[in-house]
Each structure stands twice: as C-alpha cells, then as structure tokens.
Amino acid sequence: MSLWLVVAIAGSLTLLIRLSFISLLADWDMPPLARRALHFVPPAVLTAIVFPELLLRNGELAFSADNYRLIAGVVAIMLAWKVRRIMPTIAVGMAVLWLLQSFP
Amino acid sequence: MLIGAAPFGIIYGVLAIGAGVPIVLAQAISLIIFAGSAQFIAAQLIGAGASGLVIVLTTFIVNLRHALYSASLAPYLKELPRGWKWLLSYLLTDEAYAAVIAHYRNNAGVPNKHWYFLGAGLGLWGCWQASTAVGIFLGTEVPPQWSLDFTLALTFIALVVPVLKTRADLAAALVGGVVAVAAFGLPYRLGLILAAFCGISAGLMVWRLQK
Numbered sequence: 001m002s003l004w005l006v007v008a009i010a011g012s013l014t015l016l017i018r019l020s021f022i023s024l025l026a027d028w029d030m031p032p033l034a035r036r037a038l039h040f041v042p043p044a045v046l047t048a049i050v051f052p053e054l055l056l057r058n059g060e061l062a063f064s065a066d067n068y069r070l071i072a073g074v075v076a077i078m079l080a081w082k083v084r085r086i087m088p089t090i091a092v093g094m095a096v097l098w099l100l101q102s103f104p
Numbered sequence: 105m106l107i108g109a110a111p112f113g114i115i116y117g118v119l120a121i122g123a124g125v126p127i128v129l130a131q132a133i134s135l136i137i138f139a140g141s142a143q144f145i146a147a148q149l150i151g152a153g154a155s156g157l158v159i160v161l162t163t164f165i166v167n168l169r170h171a172l173y174s175a176s177l178a179p180y181l182k183e184l185p186r187g188w189k190w191l192l193s194y195l196l197t198d199e200a201y202a203a204v205i206a207h208y209r210n211n212a213g214v215p216n217k218h219w220y221f222l223g224a225g226l227g228l229w230g231c232w233q234a235s236t237a238v239g240i241f242l243g244t245e246v247p248p249q250w251s252l253d254f255t256l257a258l259t260f261i262a263l264v265v266p267v268l269k270t271r272a273d274l275a276a277a278l279v280g281g282v283v284a285v286a287a288f289g290l291p292y293r294l295g296l297i298l299a300a301f302c303g304i305s306a307g308l309m310v311w312r313l314q315k
Contacts, residue, residue: 003129006156010146010163011136017167018193021175026182036311037304042169043273044280044303046264048296049145049166051281052288053257059288069254076258080265089262090255097254 068100109199109228110235112140112259115252117239119144122248123151127240134236138229139197142166144256149293162293165300173201180208184218192218195225197232198263272314276307 016024054073055061062070076093083089113134120130125147133143142163149159173196181189203224208217246252268274280303287295 003150003156004132006159007129007133007136007146009156010142010160011133011138013160013164014137014139014142014167014170015190015194017164017170018174018196019190020171021178022181022193022196023186023189026178033308037308038168038171038175040273040276040304040307041300042172042267043264043277044307045165045169045296045300046260047277047281048284048299048303049141050257050260050264051285052295053254055285056288061285069251069257072254073257073261076261077265080262084266086259086262090258093258093261094251094255097251101249101251 068097071100072097109140109231112255113232113235114239114242115255116140116143116147117236118242118246119239119253120147120150121240121243123147125150130240131233131236134233137163138194138232139163139167139170140232141198141256141259144253145293152293154293158294161297165297170196170201173198173205176205177201177208181218188218192221192225195222195229197225197228199228200225270311270314272307272311275310276303279303279306 050073054067054070055063057067057069065071072093075096076089079092080089116134117130120133120143121127125133130147133146137143137146145166146159146163149162154162174193177196181192184192200221204221207220207224211217264277268277280299283302284295284299287298289295290298
C-alpha cells in the first residue's frame, strides 16, 4: 500500500471520528455499554503509550536511578495531578530530564 | 494558546524527517491527519517500516478519543449547516476542544459562537502547518540528545492524569499501561492496540462490579 494512500485513509478516519457525534451519528441512541467503553478510551490508550516510554529502554525494563525518563515522568505525573495543565507539565518534565542528562 | 502548539509542530517535523519520512509527505500528514499525537506515532511507524494496515489501525486507536470531544460539542453545533459541521470537525484537535468547550460553557446566551470555534481552529491550524514546516526545515540539525521525542509522553501524561477520576478509570489506565509494556515486543507496536483493548475491558469490568 502506498504511504500516500495510508495517510489518506488515516486522515479520513480521523475526520470521521471527529464528525461522529456532531454529524454522522447525531440521531443515534448509543447503547450504554458502548458509551462507557468510549469513556475508557483516553485512560487506556494514553497510558498504553506513556508506560513503555517511561519503563522501557531498548525494549528492556529499566527500573533504575539512571532511567532519567522514568524519574522525569514521575515528576510530571505528580505535577499534572496538582496543576492539571498541559504546558507546565511538559516544561517541568523536559527541564527535569535535561538536568538529569547534563549531570551524570 | 496558539503559541502552545508551535513547539509540537516543530518537534513533529524534526521527528518525521529523522524517521525518514519524505519532506512532502511529512507536511501532507499535518494537512491530512492534523492530529499531533497520532502524527508523532505515524511518523515513528513509517520510519520503522510498519505495514499500512498497522499505521491506519494505530492512528484510529490514538484518535478515537476525539469521538468524546465530538459527543461533547454536538449539542452546541446541531443547528449549523452541514458544511460548517464538516469544517469545524476537521479543526477539532485536543487544543481546539479545550479552548472551545470552555467558551461554549461560559457564554451560554451569546449567539454565533461557531465563529469563535472557527477562529481558534484556524489559528491552531495555521500555527501547526507553519511550525511543521519549520521542523522539517530544521530536520536533522536538531541533535537527538535534546530528547525532544519525550514531549509526546509528557503531553499524554498531562492529558491523562486529570481524567482519572474513578477506580474504573484507574483500572483502565493501569491495565492499558502494563499490557503495553508486556506486549512491547510484538512487531510494529501491535502491543498498543492489544493494550487499548485490555485497558478498556478492565475499565468496563471494574465499572460493572461497582454498580
């Protein structure tokens, strides 16, 4: 499959997802189970991306003090819990990572 | 708020070029998919030589949360003509949703709020396209030691932590995360799709037990 076709399909699907309840499914009475399943999409998908980024290095579990991404990530999680805003969380997380990287 | 999206656009451009995505395609992805986090992952997958089906499925899973934004905004947009609905839906990113939903909730009686949505959406869109171009231009000039790819994980942390309100949410998140780590060895990040499925199922089970 050509990459252009792949991108076109992925883009169309993204648009259809965004259109879903605004237009296409506006009159659909969604079953409660499906509605509930949709509710769990962000927690399940977002952590499924975050956990490997923090816990794995070259595909191996890295629970150690020299895993700087894990430390910076835990700081970011605690900060996000407190402030609940995107930009400060990213800024502080990056600052912690850079600090740890520059003082080995 | 518009400036907030700019660093990500630049980082996306840098990462896409670093992963070996052709220049024109890297910019076209910003135009056609227009979803920061999904674009980061799509670029990684293209770089890793993943199959088209995996790229499409992964983009779908990562963007599925936009259906929640769609459901949340739908009541406010239902009187608009179809063209408006399509245009505003195309512009419905994480950042646009955050800006627009607050405006709709805080200005209940004010008419023509769709123009605010359009303005915010187009502003973010322009910023995203321009910053993507800057990132593509910088491309390989940015050293990997800057660890710019880590901003993706940080963004998702900032998005996910505030939505963890119940035990069921926490179960969905923890199971999704643990399965993703355990299944990371599967080819082309199929572990992500498996983890999403397990996490959603775990959330549903805890929700059922608590009812």
